[in-house]
Amino acid sequence: MTAAHPNARLLIVDDEEIALKNLQHVMTREGYAVTATKSGARAMALLEAQEFDVVLTDLRMEKVDGMEILKRCRERHPDAEVVLITGYATAESAVRAMKQGAFYYLAKPFRLDEVRKVVAEAVAKVMLRRENQALREQLDGYRGPVRIVTHDPAMLKLLEMARQVAPTDCSVLISGESGTGKELFARYLHHHSGRRDGPYTAVNCGAFSADLLANELFGHEKGAFTGATTLKKGLVEACAGGTLFLDEVTEMPPAMQVKLLRVLQEREVLRLGGTRPVKVDIRILAASNRDIAAAVANGAFRRDLYFRLNVVDLHIPPLRDRRDDIPLLVQHFLQKCTARMNKRVLGVSPEAMAVLMAYDFPGNVRELENIIERGAAVTASDTIEAEHLPAGLTEMTSVRRREGRLPTLEEQEMDYIDRVLREVGGNQSAAAQVLGINRSSLWRKLKGREGGG
Ligand SMILES: Nc1ncnc2c1ncn2[C@@H]1O[C@H](COP(=O)(O)OP(=O)(O)OP(=O)(O)O)[C@@H](O)[C@H]1O
Ligand SMILES: [Mg+2]
Structure with a gap:
């Protein structure tokens, strides 16, 4: 049988070699990503450095015991669940463990199907909580702020225009002073498009150097440069089926502007060090709080790119x-x-x-x-x-x-x-x-x- 959540990360701690090996074997067979250690001190170090979903630990160990591990988990990984195991089950230590927030208390000798069941329940609880949190974040991040509040006639016109172009794949250039709601409009467009269930990613073009931005947006092939040990997909590819929002687009270095133009014209990207372009299905929105037309006039921003991005122009008026x-x-x-x-x-x-x-x-x-x-x-x-x-x-x-x-x-x-x-x-x-x-x-x-x- 494999677990319902095979990507769950398990830490197993038991100073008794045979018991440890046994649990490690069983849990690995369940499909979990298992880390096992005999030493409580090592477990503490692992908890500092890594994320775990469920920790299965012996209670009585030399030096660092199960209660300390439980305590550290509660402090550092409040989302994780801890299952305690002991050969010296007493009602008193059981109560103490549960009070400290242990998920369950297993007394040795236990049956393997018992420990399997308890771990599966703990994992399910962690995953459910995580899913809820992700949903809540989505609600906060999308549905909440996508409410554009206004009864200003000019703004209502903009909103109407946004509603009309949202379902198309048109590029939209959103301009306006800082804090006028450009990002809000970008989210609104994504949310009212057929891509709403796809990814929405915002990139601040002014926050990276040219090289970093290229790497971020287009990714690289393995071996493209020293340190590129694996292939990395860029945000453009990762955003397939969704919307890419290029914030502060006027800050984009000239070399990048050429590459972005290619994405817009050919609907494909070339990873750094790559020879074969990859087709991408994304919608691009861009924003700037600077005068883009002026940036075009003084040569800082490519005219051809400007025209490609500026298929629809939403200018948000200042609040005053x-x-x-x-x-x-x-x-x-x-x-x-x-x-x-x-x-x-x-x-x-x-x-x-x-x-x-x-x-x-x-x-x-x-x-x-x-x-x-x-x-x-x-x-x-x-x-x-x-x-x-x-x-x-x-x-x-x-x-x-x-x-x-x-x-x-x-x-x-x-x-x-x-x-x-x-x-x-x-x-x-x-x-x-x-x-x-x-x-x-x-x-x-x-x-x-x-x-x-
Ligand atoms: N019409 C509106 N209704 C409700 N909330 C709004 C409206 N306009 C802006 N906001 C809120 O104001 C804040 C600033 O908006 P946003 O981040 O979209 O501005 P921006 O134009 O992208 O700013 P910047 O240029 O500094 O990046 C956000 O919290 C946003 O939700
Ligand atoms: Mg913004």
């Missing part, structure tokens, strides 16, 4: 251009974060909302999300008040109250002083230095404002 979304997003993020925090925060006070509505959000939706999370964490009541918003936000809003006319030079100067003060954390000496004036002039200017209201 769709302020009506702010209250909606506030509610959305409150729900999201209070569920996680196990706290009841129902809304923001009118004063706090006024501050938010007037703020410019250079970090866009991500910044708002952070502000709400922070506010929900620090408020003691069920409302986020203005005082729970980051310092600096409130000052910024004074700028907005003048809306409708151009600011005076003096106002403009004050705004700049505020900005510098914020960036140096309110330190007036540091701010004066940045501003190129002395401390007392800065102090006079600040004082003057207080006087003038």
